[in-house]
Amino acid sequence: MKPSLVLLLGVVACGGGSGGGAGGPIDEAQAETVCQTGCEKDVACGDATTLEDCIDDCVLTFSGWARRDALETLVECGVALTCEEDDDVCFMQIRPLAIHEEWEGRCRTDFAGCVDPADIDSTCEVDFADPAAGDGAVFSFIAAPIMREMIDCLDAEPDCATREDCVQTVLEEYGINF
DSSP, rough: OOOOHHHHHHHHHOOOOOOOTTTSSSSHHHHHHHHHHHHHHHTTTOOSSSSOOOOOHHHHHTTTTTHHHHHHHHHHHHHSOOTOTTTTTHTTTTTOOOOHHHHHHHHHHHTTSOOOHHHHHHHHOOOTTSTTTTGGGGGGGHHHHHHHHHHHHHHHOSHHHHHHHHHHHHHHHTTTOO
């Protein structure tokens, strides 16, 4: 697998606020700067058609909800790799914040009866470095204030279906599509 911001866009896209500091959501201007760096590498490696399209897609995908520090870590790592090197190591450098770990604990407890026990690790694990990490590891990209809203869903809703609907509503509100 080649390191590519385009690949990350696929991972996040397939599945508000400003500041962008550690844990805060990245805004459009900040995302454009970070995305340009990653997209220049992607274009040079043949992983993106045009620099402008890559940047536009990246900004659209990450601004307003992703942690600036997580995106910067991913891009800095990817830029340091050759075009042929596997970028999995870059994902493993994204470290969850305490709020992500809080989400994981609550997810494991509050969704235990909602998902197949065999799927709880892949649903709730927020650390890419954990061998059990699955789709849930992508939650470590979400900014802390949005994670708080998701945790609030678990506190406010009495059953699996309404908790899931509430979390999905938060994700949709911020344009998080995974």
